Amino acid sequence: MYLYLKVxxxxxxxxxxxxxxxxxxxxxxxxxxxxxxxxxxxxKTMLEERxxxxxxxxxxxxxxxxxxxxTADPSPQLIEQIERxxxxxxxxxxxxxxxxxxxxSSALRQIDASLVIxxxxxxxxxxxxxxxxxxxxxxxxxxxxxxxxxxKRLKLLAKEKGLLLMGPDCxxxxxxxxxxxxxxxxxxxxxxxxAASGTGLQEVSVLIHRLGGGISQAIGVGGxxxxxxxxxxxxxxxxxxxxxxxxxxxIVLISKPPAPEVQAKILAALVHLGKPVVxxxxxxxxxxxxxxxxxxxxxxxxxxxxxxxxxxLDVSSKVFDQKFFDTRALEESRKLMPSQRFIRGLYCGGTLxxxxxxxxxxxxxxxxxxxxxxxxxxxxxxxxxxxxxxxDLGDDMFTQGRPHPMIDPNIRLERILEEASDPEVAVLILDxxxxxxxxxxxxxxxxxxxxxxxxxxxxxGRYLAVVAYVCGTDLDKQGYEAQCSKLEAHGVxxxxxxxxxxxxxxxxxxxxx
Amino acid sequence: MGRHKLLGQTxxxxxxxxxxxxxxxxxxxxxxxxxxxxxPAEGDAELVAVLARLMEHRxxxxxxxxxxxxxxxxxxxRLLGVKPAREVILGLSDMTILHAGPPVDWADMAxxxxxxxxxxxxxxxxxxxxxxxxxxxxxxxxxxxxCHEYGAVGPMAGIISPSMxxxxxxxxxxxxxxxxxxxxGLGKVLRYxxxxxxxLGRLKWIEQGFAPVLDQALALAGGIDVGGIIAQALHMGDExxxxxxxxxxxxxxxxxxxxxxxxxPLEQKQAVLEFIKANDHYFLNLSMPYCKxxxxxxxxxxxxxxxxxxxxxxxxxxxKISSSDQWFTGPANYITGLLFPGYSKDDAAPxxxxxxxxxTMGIGGFAMGGAPAIVKFVGGSVQDALNYSLRMxxxxxxxxxxFTIPALDFKPTPLGIDIIKVVETGILPIINTGMAHKxxxxxxxxxxxxxxxxxxxKDALVALAQDT
Numbered sequence: 016m017y018l019y020l021k022v023x024x025x026x027x028x029x030x031x032x033x034x035x036x037x038x039x040x041x042x043x044x045x046x047x048x049x050x051x052x053x054x055x056x057x058x059k060t061m062l063e064e065r066x067x068x069x070x071x072x073x074x075x076x077x078x079x080x081x082x083x084x085x086t087a088d089p090s091p092q093l094i095e096q097i098e099r100x101x102x103x104x105x106x107x108x109x110x111x112x113x114x115x116x117x118x119x120s121s122a123l124r125q126i127d128a129s130l131v132i133x134x135x136x137x138x139x140x141x142x143x144x145x146x147x148x149x150x151x152x153x154x155x156x157x158x159x160x161x162x163x164x165x166x167k168r169l170k171l172l173a174k175e176k177g178l179l180l181m182g183p184d185c186x187x188x189x190x191x192x193x194x195x196x197x198x199x200x201x202x203x204x205x206x207x208x209x210a211a212s213g214t215g216l217q218e219v220s221v222l223i224h225r226l227g228g229g230i231s232q233a234i235g236v237g238g239x240x241x242x243x244x245x246x247x248x249x250x251x252x253x254x255x256x257x258x259x260x261x262x263x264x265x266i267v268l269i270s271k272p273p274a275p276e277v278q279a280k281i282l283a284a285l286v287h288l289g290k291p292v293v294x295x296x297x298x299x300x301x302x303x304x305x306x307x308x309x310x311x312x313x314x315x316x317x318x319x320x321x322x323x324x325x326x327x328l329d330v331s332s333k334v335f336d337q338k339f340f341d342t343r344a345l346e347e348s349r350k351l352m353p354s355q356r357f358i359r360g361l362y363c364g365g366t367l368x369x370x371x372x373x374x375x376x377x378x379x380x381x382x383x384x385x386x387x388x389x390x391x392x393x394x395x396x397x398x399x400x401x402x403x404x405x406x407d408l409g410d411d412m413f414t415q416g417r418p419h420p421m422i423d424p425n426i427r428l429e430r431i432l433e434e435a436s437d438p439e440v441a442v443l444i445l446d447x448x449x450x451x452x453x454x455x456x457x458x459x460x461x462x463x464x465x466x467x468x469x470x471x472x473x474x475x476g477r478y479l480a481v482v483a484y485v486c487g488t489d490l491d492k493q494g495y496e497a498q499c500s501k502l503e504a505h506g507v508x509x510x511x512x513x514x515x516x517x518x519x520x521x522x523x524x525x526x527x528x
Numbered sequence: 529m530g531r532h533k534l535l536g537q538t539x540x541x542x543x544x545x546x547x548x549x550x551x552x553x554x555x556x557x558x559x560x561x562x563x564x565x566x567x568p569a570e571g572d573a574e575l576v577a578v579l580a581r582l583m584e585h586r587x588x589x590x591x592x593x594x595x596x597x598x599x600x601x602x603x604x605x606r607l608l609g610v611k612p613a614r615e616v617i618l619g620l621s622d623m624t625i626l627h628a629g630p631p632v633d634w635a636d637m638a639x640x641x642x643x644x645x646x647x648x649x650x651x652x653x654x655x656x657x658x659x660x661x662x663x664x665x666x667x668x669x670x671x672x673x674x675c676h677e678y679g680a681v682g683p684m685a686g687i688i689s690p691s692m693x694x695x696x697x698x699x700x701x702x703x704x705x706x707x708x709x710x711x712x713g714l715g716k717v718l719r720y721x722x723x724x725x726x727x728l729g730r731l732k733w734i735e736q737g738f739a740p741v742l743d744q745a746l747a748l749a750g751g752i753d754v755g756g757i758i759a760q761a762l763h764m765g766d767e768x769x770x771x772x773x774x775x776x777x778x779x780x781x782x783x784x785x786x787x788x789x790x791x792x793p794l795e796q797k798q799a800v801l802e803f804i805k806a807n808d809h810y811f812l813n814l815s816m817p818y819c820k821x822x823x824x825x826x827x828x829x830x831x832x833x834x835x836x837x838x839x840x841x842x843x844x845x846x847x848k849i850s851s852s853d854q855w856f857t858g859p860a861n862y863i864t865g866l867l868f869p870g871y872s873k874d875d876a877a878p879x880x881x882x883x884x885x886x887x888t889m890g891i892g893g894f895a896m897g898g899a900p901a902i903v904k905f906v907g908g909s910v911q912d913a914l915n916y917s918l919r920m921x922x923x924x925x926x927x928x929x930x931f932t933i934p935a936l937d938f939k940p941t942p943l944g945i946d947i948i949k950v951v952e953t954g955i956l957p958i959i960n961t962g963m964a965h966k967x968x969x970x971x972x973x974x975x976x977x978x979x980x981x982x983x984x985x986k987d988a989l990v991a992l993a994q995d996t
Contacts, residue, residue: 025954027566031546055571077571078954114915115564117922117953122542122561129532134545139567142576143544153534157545179534191539193558196549232535260535422548451552492555 046086157186185213199450200490204229207263209253214364222319241273272299435468449487614690628686629841638842640721643968644685647723684719693739706821721968767899769892819889842880858981865976
């Protein structure tokens with residue numbers, strides 16, 4: 016094995032660019048290790064542990080880029096290729112191009128901005144957010160790894176200043192019709208969403224769009240906002256903002272079930288909004304006593320339907336042909352061997368995974384999940400499936416040093432092959448999240464692996480059923496129809512909603528029929 | 529600062545982080561600016577904490593910095609005469625030699641500086657030859673001090689000894705003076721460490737043949753406004769550090785008549801004018817003391833975080849900030865650029881000279897957008913030259929309306945390097961400079977770009993935080 020190390024002094028690249036290039040180059044050349052990092056103290060230690068020369072690294076700082084390669088191929092051109100990729104791949108400064116400002120303050124001299132989107136490494140996000148808030152700007156923190164203390168401090172600061180601080184994590188929003196970070200291109204309309212869940216917000220907005228409704232605003236407040244520590248500060252601010260927003264006629268709140276104290280606070284805040292509200296606590300208890308202007312639901316699909324009903328939209332004509340899908344499911348199940356009993360859901364979207372888990376629980380038993388709330392359902396080793404299993408591949412343990420699977424679905428490919436070799440596996444569920452921020456062709460990068468997966472199963476005389484859900488709209492840049500028809504052409508059963516996908520998979524393994 | 533309402537208003541966005549999101553904003557036609565973001569303070573968490581502490585004093589620091597720039601902008605710079613250093617530089621006693629950069633011991637001095645000091649010892653008659661000069665210098669027989677501590681500046685080795693004539697510039701507003709020697713030209717010259725008989729002979733001619741004529745001419749002219757020449761030269765392709773062709777011509781135009789009106793013999797007057805004409809860098813030794821003089825006015829404002837001196841001695845780079853008299857130093861860097869034929873980068877000495885005072889004042893590398901010919905030294909494009917100038921605004925507190933860049937729609941040059949902004953952004957001042965041969969007496973081997981070490985700014989910031 017050969018170890019190559021190169022420091023590019025004073026060249027900063029964002030981690031998304033670097034991770035994307037690492038993945039690409041590693042896939043192309045088959046090196047044992049391709050790592051491209053900014054030389055932070057932590058990253059330098061990691062490189063030294065991998066056996067790279069510490070003397071070469073000691074002078075490098077967080078503004079210096081380091082390329083480390085371990086490969087059997089004594090070919091130093093690889094390093095040059097990587098240099099070209101990272102310089103050309105990201106939209107870095109090019110010759111003959113005017114420069115971008117370096118700080119928020121200097122950017123304000125160029126643009127009268129109202130919002131700052133922050134996707135720096137988490138350790139730096141709080142500082143930038145504070146600089147933005149103190150200058151009267153709203154903030155969307157896409158970064159993860161922001162401490163709870165920082166989140167609370169910043170949210171209180173934002174509240175005091177009457178500003179919105181969206182995120183951290185679950186970075187998604189649609190503001191005045193513009194999709195920010197991970198968001199789908201949906202029709203504008205009168206339904207306002209506020210969510211502590213990224214893909215939950217995306218799925219509800221997509222379903223509303225497909226059923227003929229539209230979105231006024233969608234505010235993602237971050238996955239931890241309804242925790243005891245944060246206490247729903249921004250959920251309440253978001254609800255208030257939607258209450259005041261003239262374009263919003265119906266409000267949908269989306270979250271995992273919060274702590275009881277926080278729930279009480281949130282429900283109290285709903286009273287004064289003067290607009291109908293749909294509360295969706297995914298996989299929560301069904302709260303009774305619905306008033307006329309308040310409905311509780313526990314699924315994303317239910318949230319979309321309830322919101323449309325408040326809006327007075329008749330969706331009966333849009334309901335798809337259940338029977339057609341049930342027949343397809345039955346056909347799939349007939350191709351299976353008796354040993355093939357289990358569902359394996361491999362999800363990019365965390366909330367999509369949670370919704371599927373909840374809906375499957377009622378149909379098949381037992382269900383396991385790497386991010387299950389209930390201890391009894393927790394998958395012991397997230398790297399190895401067993402039984403009916405739902406895996407959130409966007410969970411931190413899968414994304415250390417790798418892009419989120421919505422940005423780069425490659426993270427899921429190896430797992431697909433593992434599941435395909437398991438004789439007990441009957442059906443895979445795959446979600447494909449389209450929209451801004453997501454991969455340009457998530458289905459396209461997955462299909463070759465699906466072909467191989469089916470060959471692996473076929474070698475042992477098995478058929479592998481695949482159910483997919485494409486969370487996207489006809490307006491999304493990836494093209495909803497195009498993605499779906501590619502899947503259909505490969506014999507993948509393409510569901511009409513995330514909930515529907517779970518339902519179909521259950522039917523294939525004999526649950527719910 | 530007012531609150532920006534988000535919903536229902538025109539959405540305008542600053543994107544900090546991954547360019548993917550910027551691409552999507554472009555796709556949707558949302559007005560946005562993408563930041564060229566880097567980890568603050570080069571990712572040093574302790575230093576980020578220091579920045580946060582200083583943020584709490586942001587209002588006081590800002591008003592102190594405003595005051596520094598007010599003083600700098602109201603300073604004037606008039607060239608009044610050319611006098612022997614010992615007559616005008618206060619406290620320049622015998623057996624004292626001034627040098628470029630922060631303080632440095634003989635043992636640590638770069639080759640060119642040692643050579644120039646030996647030359648000066650012989651020139652002053654304090655030593656008979658090279659060997660005696662070396663033993664005097666090494667044994668503490670002569671006192672060394674930075675030019676900057678005497679209101680003076682010197683290019684490259686920057687050596688000033690008492691008999692050398694110096695340009696005398698005056699700031700009438702603040703009553704300050706600044707001094708700089710007469711530029712000897714290119715090739716074998718003292719400032720690059722050459723000390724041959726030819727070099728010393730030229731210095732003697734400058735002292736006895738040149739200076740008296742120019743001094744009388746300046747008196748006849750009633751002085752010459754150096755700032756005015758810089759302002760015009762910036763519109764003619766100079767940045768007044770590494771390129772002084774236009775400024776030199778303008779100066780010659782001003783001084784020609786007065787020189788002819790002096791009562792010296794015609795041949796001597798011709799020789800004086802010929803000397804100025806033949807030296808592309810004559811004006812460097814005027815732009816430098818002009819910058820020194822104006823920045824001197826801004827020095828000494830408590831709590832200010834702006835840089836008033838950047839200087840190098842070939843061993844270390846040193847800076848001073850307005851609110852402190854301490855030098856903050858770090859190892860001098862090597863210059864990146866173009867070498868003259870026959871030299872390799874192993875021949876070059878580290879960064880040397882007081883000429884970075886021009887960048888401190890917002891010209892030189894900071895005004896490269898007005899002097900695109902300079903980027904040829906680093907193989908860059910005209911846009912690169914403009915970008916260097918734009919980039920320097922990121923680390924400066926304000927702008928200098930006196931100096932503008934036509935190619936940037938007459939945007940004023942950046943002014944007042946703020947150590948807080950340098951540390952925060954990791955953007956270092958860009959300096960256009962010449963490259964000296966590491967051995968004494970060889971001369972210039974190339975030219976290019978260089979930056980100060982980050983350490984200077986880091987140390988200055990920590991000290992400022994302690995005092996605030």
